[in-house]
Amino acid sequence: MPILHAIVLGLVQGLSEFLPISSSGHLLLVPWLFNWHDFDSKPIEKAFDVAMHLGTLIAVVGYFWKDLVVYVTKGVRLVVKREKPVDAEGRLAWLLVLSALPAAAVGAVAEGTIDKHLGTPGLIAGSMILFAVVLAWADRRAGKRVLTTFQTSDAVKVGAAQILALNPGTSRSGITITAARLLGFDRDSAARASFLMAIPVTAGAVVFKMAKLVKDGVPAGLGTPMIVGIVTAGLAGGIAVWGTLRLVRTRTFTPFVVYRIALGVLVFTLMATGVR
Numbered sequence: 001m002p003i004l005h006a007i008v009l010g011l012v013q014g015l016s017e018f019l020p021i022s023s024s025g026h027l028l029l030v031p032w033l034f035n036w037h038d039f040d041s042k043p044i045e046k047a048f049d050v051a052m053h054l055g056t057l058i059a060v061v062g063y064f065w066k067d068l069v070v071y072v073t074k075g076v077r078l079v080v081k082r083e084k085p086v087d088a089e090g091r092l093a094w095l096l097v098l099s100a101l102p103a104a105a106v107g108a109v110a111e112g113t114i115d116k117h118l119g120t121p122g123l124i125a126g127s128m129i130l131f132a133v134v135l136a137w138a139d140r141r142a143g144k145r146v147l148t149t150f151q152t153s154d155a156v157k158v159g160a161a162q163i164l165a166l167n168p169g170t171s172r173s174g175i176t177i178t179a180a181r182l183l184g185f186d187r188d189s190a191a192r193a194s195f196l197m198a199i200p201v202t203a204g205a206v207v208f209k210m211a212k213l214v215k216d217g218v219p220a221g222l223g224t225p226m227i228v229g230i231v232t233a234g235l236a237g238g239i240a241v242w243g244t245l246r247l248v249r250t251r252t253f254t255p256f257v258v259y260r261i262a263l264g265v266l267v268f269t270l271m272a273t274g275v276r
Contacts, residue, residue: 001038001048006225007232013052014059014236018195018244020135020174020256021263023056025124028168029267032121032276042115044219050209051226055233057202060195062234063241068199071096088148095150099159100200103172106163107205119168121276125267127169132260135174138181139253147189154183158193162201172198174260177253187248195241 012030016023027049031038039045061068075093078086107114161179165172173194180190218226247255270276 001222001225003225003228005036005038006048006228009048010052010055010229010232011236013229014056014233014238015240016171017053017056017198017233017237018060018173018240020171020177020253021260022124022128022165022169022171022174024119024165025128025169025171027052028119029121029124029263033270035276043216044222046209047213047216047219047222048226048229050206050213051229052233053202054206054210055230056237057199057206058230059234059237060198060202060241063238064196064199067196092147092150095152095155096196097200098152099155099162099197100204102156102159103162103166103201104204107166108208110166114166118166121267121271123167124169125264125271127167128260128264128267131164131170131174131178132257132264135178135181135253135260136257138178139187139257141181141184143181143184143186143190145183145185145189147185147192150193154180157183158197162197172201174256187253188245191245191248195245 009027009030012026013023016026030036039048070089071093074087074090076090078090078094158176158179161175162172164170164175173191176194176197177190180193181187185193
């Protein structure tokens with residue numbers, strides 16, 4: 001795999017993992033658009049995918065490190081000491097874990113089906129456009145709830161919505177932000193909830209896939225590209241988290257909606273004209 005391809009895919013993963021534009025969809029569309037054939041088999045492709053998700057996991061953990069220390073500390077104390085009244089940060093920590101369970105369960109059971117039937121350029125393009133419209137609709141709601149009001153029902157509902165992100169083109173951050181906005185959260189809180197929810201679900205996926213990678217071994221020739229992918233995805237992911245939170249404090253999600261629709265139309269056009 002050329003290092004340039006590893007850099008490009010790392011940048012794509014890092015930016016699109018946290019922007020509401022679908023990282024899985026972009027990681028499939030970019031090689032399709034440029035006619036790249038870097039992976040000889042699914043296991044090799046998944047090994048590189050693990051590396052890039054590790055990079056974005058490091059990025060989001062690094063950005064929210066101080067908050068996470070508080071959440072984990074108070075979350076553990078909540079279980080061990082059972083203090084009353086329940087501390088808001090400790091409760092939120094466990095709600096974030098709860099929100100990851102629906103997608104993790106469905107993903108583990110249906111991974112083979114998802115890989116086999118989803119992820120075609122046409123389905124990705126359609127999902128880009130459909131969920132862009134849904135995000136635009138949800139973003140018009142004048143939500144004022146903040147993250148400290150996150151409840152069990154919110155974790156279940158947003159977590160259930162996250163299942164839709166198993167379809168490449170939906171966007172995990174996009175669908176969770178959409179769900180949070182529909183539940184009345186303001187833009188900053190919706191984005192923060194989405195990014196924090198990424199930690200347990202991504203960590204679980206990385207551990208699960210990393211265990212398999214360790215068992216099978218790193219494919220020959222993929223070691224250096226994987227390291228490059230991790231670093232590039234981590235740096236781009238950190239910028240994406242910072243930039244998105246800065247943007248939504250004063251702006252809407254409209255730029256991402258426009259981008260998604262434009263990309264979907266482009267893909268359909270390329271397919272219809274036979275260019276790709």
